[in-house]
Amino acid sequence: MDKLIEASHWNCPLPLADYPTIVMGHGGGGKLGAELVEHLFLPAFRNPALEKLGDAALLGINGARLALTTDSFVVQPLFFPGGSIGELAVNGTVNDLAVSGAEPKFLTAGFILEEGFPLAQLAAIVDAMARAADQAQVQIVTGDTKVVERGHGEGCYINTAGVGVVRPGLTLGPRCAAPGDAVLVSGTIGDHGMAIMSVREGLEFESPIRSDCAGLNHLIAQVLDAAGAAVHAMRDPTRGGLASTLHEIACASHAGIVLYETALPVRFEVQSACELLGLDPVYVANEGKAVFFVAPEAADQALEILRAHPLGREAARIGQVTADHPGILVARTSLGANRVIPTQIGEQLPRIC
Numbered sequence: 001m002d003k004l005i006e007a008s009h010w011n012c013p014l015p016l017a018d019y020p021t022i023v024m025g026h027g028g029g030g031k032l033g034a035e036l037v038e039h040l041f042l043p044a045f046r047n048p049a050l051e052k053l054g055d056a057a058l059l060g061i062n063g064a065r066l067a068l069t070t071d072s073f074v075v076q077p078l079f080f081p082g083g084s085i086g087e088l089a090v091n092g093t094v095n096d097l098a099v100s101g102a103e104p105k106f107l108t109a110g111f112i113l114e115e116g117f118p119l120a121q122l123a124a125i126v127d128a129m130a131r132a133a134d135q136a137q138v139q140i141v142t143g144d145t146k147v148v149e150r151g152h153g154e155g156c157y158i159n160t161a162g163v164g165v166v167r168p169g170l171t172l173g174p175r176c177a178a179p180g181d182a183v184l185v186s187g188t189i190g191d192h193g194m195a196i197m198s199v200r201e202g203l204e205f206e207s208p209i210r211s212d213c214a215g216l217n218h219l220i221a222q223v224l225d226a227a228g229a230a231v232h233a234m235r236d237p238t239r240g241g242l243a244s245t246l247h248e249i250a251c252a253s254h255a256g257i258v259l260y261e262t263a264l265p266v267r268f269e270v271q272s273a274c275e276l277l278g279l280d281p282v283y284v285a286n287e288g289k290a291v292f293f294v295a296p297e298a299a300d301q302a303l304e305i306l307r308a309h310p311l312g313r314e315a316a317r318i319g320q321v322t323a324d325h326p327g328i329l330v331a332r333t334s335l336g337a338n339r340v341i342p343t344q345i346g347e348q349l350p351r352i353c
Helices: 004-005 014-018 032-046 084-096 120-138 192-199 215-232 240-253 270-279 296-308
Strands: 057-062 062-074 102-114 139-146 156-166 182-185 233-234 256-260 292-295 316-322 329-332 339-341
Touching: 004 182, 032 215, 062 084, 084 102, 084 120, 084 215, 102 120, 102 296, 120 139, 120 156, 182 296, 192 270, 215 233, 215 292, 233 240, 240 256, 240 292, 240 316, 240 329, 292 329, 296 316
Parallel strands: 102 139, 256 329
Antiparallel strands: 057 062, 062 156, 102 156, 182 292, 182 316, 233 292, 256 316, 329 339
């Protein structure tokens, strides 16, 4: 116990002092999660690869550049419109590698199963993973299985790791976004989070809301093939949604971002569900979208390539990086006014990935 008390003073984690125990918001992609990383994990594990805080760590080994990422999936329900925890586990890991500039190659799969979980459901999850891996052209090469007592696991959790090969000569990352860069998104926002919530809350709409869960590595490869070094940064806006992703880029690059509110692509049924539940689509998770920060001279070309791909038909130019208000995300409204979009403390929607 004395060691635990001493550890609380290692890095003077003042923001964490108000939360002596973990709360759901620590996993939501907002301020609480960022403080947990900044004041606890990063100081304990500090090294050059980790300090970049990208979606994947970029590692040099014998002249090769590799990307390594890991993720855990605890979504409830396990099956939802447009997918399941199986597709989510594969696609989420593939996308983290792809937005880091890597070609995904190999994945691991670790299962934590609850005693009494139906084998038929596990088989459906595994089949979904296999299909997603085949579509992404990656291999699941190793894994692990653990079982916990009944009542302690909510059926199935999945942990993954992924390895990819970084393109030669490609340098990009959150810190590389520069004033003047156009901000592009590959499609409508908020689909995944609201698909999960529509099931949880029993909401029914004329057009059902489906998750956008998809592997984006082939789409991203086409953009990089054409635009190359003009792509300065990419992220997949999962937990915390588009707003949290843009905040991370603004802080990392020490630049400001202006978001064109009227240009945001949001499906009507997603907007309706958000209004019904008092949510803002910019904070709602996505699992099949990517955000690109592209030099202005290549923005139109990148947008054209995105819209030519089945997963990017509703891509849009939604903002711009600016030298003004460093580290701050501002929305330009339909009236021409600007409003600051704050960082969330925790999360609007727990357990959505």
